[in-house]
Amino acid sequence: MSSSTLLDELIRALQVQPGVGPASASRIAYYLLDRKRKEGLGLAKALTDAMDKISYCPKCRNYTDNEGEECKLCSSAQRATQRTICVVEHPNDIEAIENSSSFKGSYFVLHGHISPLDGIGPEAIGLDLLKGRIEKEHIQEVILALGQTVEGDVTASYIAAMAKKMSVKVTRIATGVPLGGSLNTVDGNTLAMSFNYRHDV
Amino acid sequence: MSSSTLLDELIRALQVQPGVGPASASRIAYYLLDRKRKEGLGLAKALTDAMDKISYCPKCRNYTDNEGEECKLCSSAQRATQRTICVVEHPNDIEAIENSSSFKGSYFVLHGHISPLDGIGPEAIGLDLLKGRIEKEHIQEVILALGQTVEGDVTASYIAAMAKKMSVKVTRIATGVPLGGSLNTVDGNTLAMSFNYRHDV
Numbered sequence: 217m218s219s220s221t222l223l224d225e226l227i228r229a230l231q232v233q234p235g236v237g238p239a240s241a242s243r244i245a246y247y248l249l250d251r252k253r254k255e256g257l258g259l260a261k262a263l264t265d266a267m268d269k270i271s272y273c274p275k276c277r278n279y280t281d282n283e284g285e286e287c288k289l290c291s292s293a294q295r296a297t298q299r300t301i302c303v304v305e306h307p308n309d310i311e312a313i314e315n316s317s318s319f320k321g322s323y324f325v326l327h328g329h330i331s332p333l334d335g336i337g338p339e340a341i342g343l344d345l346l347k348g349r350i351e352k353e354h355i356q357e358v359i360l361a362l363g364q365t366v367e368g369d370v371t372a373s374y375i376a377a378m379a380k381k382m383s384v385k386v387t388r389i390a391t392g393v394p395l396g397g398s399l400n401t402v403d404g405n406t407l408a409m410s411f412n413y414r415h416d417v
Numbered sequence: 418m419s420s421s422t423l424l425d426e427l428i429r430a431l432q433v434q435p436g437v438g439p440a441s442a443s444r445i446a447y448y449l450l451d452r453k454r455k456e457g458l459g460l461a462k463a464l465t466d467a468m469d470k471i472s473y474c475p476k477c478r479n480y481t482d483n484e485g486e487e488c489k490l491c492s493s494a495q496r497a498t499q500r501t502i503c504v505v506e507h508p509n510d511i512e513a514i515e516n517s518s519s520f521k522g523s524y525f526v527l528h529g530h531i532s533p534l535d536g537i538g539p540e541a542i543g544l545d546l547l548k549g550r551i552e553k554e555h556i557q558e559v560i561l562a563l564g565q566t567v568e569g570d571v572t573a574s575y576i577a578a579m580a581k582k583m584s585v586k587v588t589r590i591a592t593g594v595p596l597g598g599s600l601n602t603v604d605g606n607t608l609a610m611s612f613n614y615r616h617d618v
Contacts, residue, residue, distance in 0.1 A: 218512050219488045220480045222467045229463035232456040233445045236437075244434045245467070246509055249480065250528070253468045255433040260464035262430035263449075266423045267457040270450060279421045279450065287420045308447055311419050327451070 223249070275349070277325040277342055279307050295322050301349065302359045303375060305329055305368070309361060319359070324349065329367040330374055338374060346375070350384055360388040424450070476550070478526040478543055480508050496523050502550065503560045504576060506530055506569070510562060520560070525550065530568040531575055539575060547576070551585055561589040 218224055223245060230241035248256035273280040273287035280287040289295060289310070300321030304310055310323050326341040338344075349355065358379045362368040372388055379386045392410035393402050402410075419425055424446060431442035449457035474481045474488035481488040490496060490511070501522030505511055506529060514520050527542040539545075550556065559580045563569040577587045593611035594603050603611075 218480065218508065219474070219490060220467075220471055220482050222463075222471050222482050223480055226463045226467040229456075229460040230434075232449070232453055232460055233431075233437075234448050235441055235444070236434075240436055242509065243436070246507070247435050248433070248464075249467065249471060250507075252433055255430075256464050256468040259430040259433055260461040260468070262423075262427045263457050263461035263464070266421075266427040266446070266450065267454045267461070270421050270423050273420070279419065279424055281421050281423050289420060306447070306451075307419065308443065 276323045277327060277345070278310055278323060289323060295320060296353065298322070299354060299356045300359060301346070301353075301355050301357075302361050303346065304361050305363060305371075313361060321359075322353075326362075326371065329362065329365075329371040331367050331370075341371070343375065343378065347378060347382070350379065350382055355384055357385045357387060360386065362388070364391055477524045478528060478546070479511055479524060490524060496521060497554065499523070500555060500557045501560060502547070502554075502556050502558075503562050504547070505562050506564055506572075514562060522560075523554075527563075527572065530563065530566075530572040532568050532571075542572070544576065544579065548579060548583070551580065551583055556585055558586045558588060561587065563589070565592055 218227075226245045227238070227241045230236055230244055231238065236244070248259075269281060269283075270279050271283040272278070273290055274284065275286050275290040278287050278289065285291075298321035300319075301324050302313065302319050302321060303324045303326065304313070305326050305328060307325055307327075310325065313319050313323075324342075324346050328336055328341050330336060330338060330341060350358065358375065360372045360375060362372050376386045376388075390413055391406060392413065393399060393406070399407065419428075427446045428439070428442045431437055431445055432439065437445070449460075470482060470484075471480050472484040473479070474491055475485065476487050476491040479488050479490065486492075499522035501520075502525050503514065503520050503522060504525045504527065505514070506527050508526055508528075511524050511526065514524075525543075525547050529537055529542050531537060531539060531542060551559065559576065561573045561576060563573050573589055577589075580587045591614055592607060593614065594600060594607065600608065
């Protein structure tokens with residue numbers, strides 16, 4: 217309990233952020249009050265704008281600023297000509313892929329993965345919308361860039377079955393030894409996968 | 418660069434917080450957007466209220482919600498009867514002292530320490546105001562609860578000289594071995610101080 221109710225409320229509110237506990241929240245609150253009030257108000261404005269205005273792109277379900285309008289990536293004519301959709305679990309996966317410049321087609325964001333135990337079925341991750349897009353945009357390949365987890369595997373199998381029924385090619389990004397990694401720093405399962413998916417040289 | 422300008426701005430703004438770098442900021446932004454939009458707006462409101470409304474108590478310079486009015490601690494009649502002022506460097510020092518229930522008089526917050534190299538002189542830390550209070554409130558003891566640093570020592574000497582001229586008793590909180598600490602976990606300088614300030618048993 218400090219001398220100011222507003223300060224106590226700020227310290228409590230700051231703890232909504234993952235990784236910020238009571239001690240960090242107190243440090244942040246005093247730091248902003250002592251030295252960065254203008255920047256603190258800037259952060260408040262950025263938070264309000266983001267929470268209020270960021271919505272989903274109706275085509276790829278990525279985050280976008282303009283509600284109802286297609287996002288920057290979806291409205292690119294060049295990307296549409298590729299007839300390839302890359303399916304990811306989360307918007308920040310798109311950031312990672314874009315930073316690697318490894319893909320130039322369109323995206324689709326699941327915002328999660330199929331997880332029957334948590335009551336998350338195919339509809340919750342927007343697979344109806346994905347099916348509609350595959351038909352309408354005459355997609356030729358669906359690339360699954362999903363996490364290498366049990367839920368990622370289940371989701372991949374489900375989408376693969378759906379796409380194969382529609383006679384569309386489905387691929388999944390490779391599992392293996394990372395660049396710069398030596399074999400003895402990689403776990404056994406990853407190494408086993410890299411043997412399974414070995415390729416001609 | 419994400420697909421949303423507002424999201425990029427939020428990630429940048431979050432980094433004003435000490436201990437929050439680009440990776441944590443991105444994690445926090447996506448977490449709030451994905452799952453805690455209401456709490457995110459609550460944090461924005463708490464920030465705006467705190468940055469706009471928290472001001473200094475005109476008597477002790479601690480943070481307070483009501484501009485121009487004395488804070489809760491200063492307006493306590495019981496505390497005023499003690500005629501003792503505890504001088505601290507920062508508002509959160511008061512929190513620590515109040516939590517320990519070791520002091521029941523009034524406080525004075527310097528918001529820093531004398532540091533000639535940084536251009537911080539006696540006026541910048543409000544020593545004129547402190548002098549006025551010692552006279553007006555007929556203070557009998559000034560307790561210096563300052564950090565055990567070079568700047569803390571300089572500030573302590575300055576305030577001690579000022580109070581002694583006014584024939585007011587000045588004390589400084591003890592340096593020594595913490596409770597529960599064994600002698601070999603404490604640094605040599607602290608141990609030497611604890612010998613200097615040994616007391617009768």
